[in-house]
Amino acid sequence: MKIGVAMSGGVDSSTAALLLENGGHEVIGINLLLCEPFGSAADDAAKTAEKLGIEFHAIDMREEFRAHVIDKFIADYEKGLTPNPCVVCNREIKFGRLLLEAEKLGCDGIATGHYARIEKDGGRFLLKKGLDESKDQSYMLYSLTQNQLSKALFPLGELNKPEVRQIAEENGLVSAHRKDSQDICFIPDGDYAAFIERNAEKTFPAGDFIGTHGEIYGRHKGIIHYTVGQRKGLGLSFPQPMFVKSIDAAENTVTLGKAEELFSNELSAKDVNLVAAEGITEPTRVKAKIRYHHREAEATAYPPENGAMKIVFDEPQRAVTGGQSVVMYQGDTVFGGGIII
Numbered sequence: 001m002k003i004g005v006a007m008s009g010g011v012d013s014s015t016a017a018l019l020l021e022n023g024g025h026e027v028i029g030i031n032l033l034l035c036e037p038f039g040s041a042a043d044d045a046a047k048t049a050e051k052l053g054i055e056f057h058a059i060d061m062r063e064e065f066r067a068h069v070i071d072k073f074i075a076d077y078e079k080g081l082t083p084n085p086c087v088v089c090n091r092e093i094k095f096g097r098l099l100l101e102a103e104k105l106g107c108d109g110i111a112t113g114h115y116a117r118i119e120k121d122g123g124r125f126l127l128k129k130g131l132d133e134s135k136d137q138s139y140m141l142y143s144l145t146q147n148q149l150s151k152a153l154f155p156l157g158e159l160n161k162p163e164v165r166q167i168a169e170e171n172g173l174v175s176a177h178r179k180d181s182q183d184i185c186f187i188p189d190g191d192y193a194a195f196i197e198r199n200a201e202k203t204f205p206a207g208d209f210i211g212t213h214g215e216i217y218g219r220h221k222g223i224i225h226y227t228v229g230q231r232k233g234l235g236l237s238f239p240q241p242m243f244v245k246s247i248d249a250a251e252n253t254v255t256l257g258k259a260e261e262l263f264s265n266e267l268s269a270k271d272v273n274l275v276a277a278e279g280i281t282e283p284t285r286v287k288a289k290i291r292y293h294h295r296e297a298e299a300t301a302y303p304p305e306n307g308a309m310k311i312v313f314d315e316p317q318r319a320v321t322g323g324q325s326v327v328m329y330q331g332d333t334v335f336g337g338g339i340i341i
Helices: 011-022 039-052 062-078 085-104 146-150 161-170 192-200
Strands: 002-006 026-033 055-060 109-111 116-121 124-129 207-210 216-220 242-248 253-258 263-274 284-289 297-301 309-318 325-330 333-340
Touching: 002 011, 002 085, 011 026, 011 039, 011 109, 011 161, 026 039, 026 085, 039 055, 055 085, 062 085, 062 192, 085 109, 085 146, 124 146, 216 253, 284 309
Parallel strands: 002 026, 002 109, 026 055, 207 253
Antiparallel strands: 116 124, 124 333, 207 216, 242 253, 263 309, 263 333, 284 297, 284 325, 297 309, 325 333
């Protein structure tokens, strides 16, 4: 097969390209230029492709990335939500536009360095966790369609990170000891609020911190500075720890609550994508994660009504956050997921 590999310059995608080439595939390296500065990562991707002796293309996708990922990220924060741009990028860019570009180059499919697995069960493609639980990225991939999964390969799905670095080092890849990226790629300094103000070309006014019964505690510095569950950086003093419970963009208020007030038993999700089933017609038992680093929790998913799916947890969950993704599992298989309303 001819496979286009999304090569970021990091050790994971570089090793994925190496493994595919060693496995007898015809490999093309594709570096997506998403946001400036492109820097050493793009250079490392080109160097790796040269070392592997594979064809290499750098494709400018800044316009698409801004339209589908950055602009949506900003718009969601303006609504008081806390989005996960990586989920959107995977669906729209890496397995959307990249797949189209790879097919133009004659590729049969695409591969990335994600730690996840794909298995075919009858006529359905299942998305499964990577065997390295500490690096598993299936959460970030739940929104992929059956067509996208049918044309995707995850060569690292059965490896752990030390094994990947060892393979890269043994084969002299320049990325063998490159540090993993920890931040959103288009906000490398982690200052979300400054990025949003700069790119939205407007400021976000101060408003009231309020309590769960409407009492006014003080003034916040703009809703984009806060997210549900946040404790630090409130600039207020209380006799007990207080946390952001909710954000109301229309009223420009940030509601604070005690630790025990942050828990809820259920949520609703929109834009639901079911991976393991065509649909559900009755309550279905799952384990659900309400954010990437959150522990799975026993829950029941209900058939969607009016475009939204209700998920009820056996035990209350802390800081369910609008804009984040809830991902449901059955064993090591992704059942599906959606965006928390």
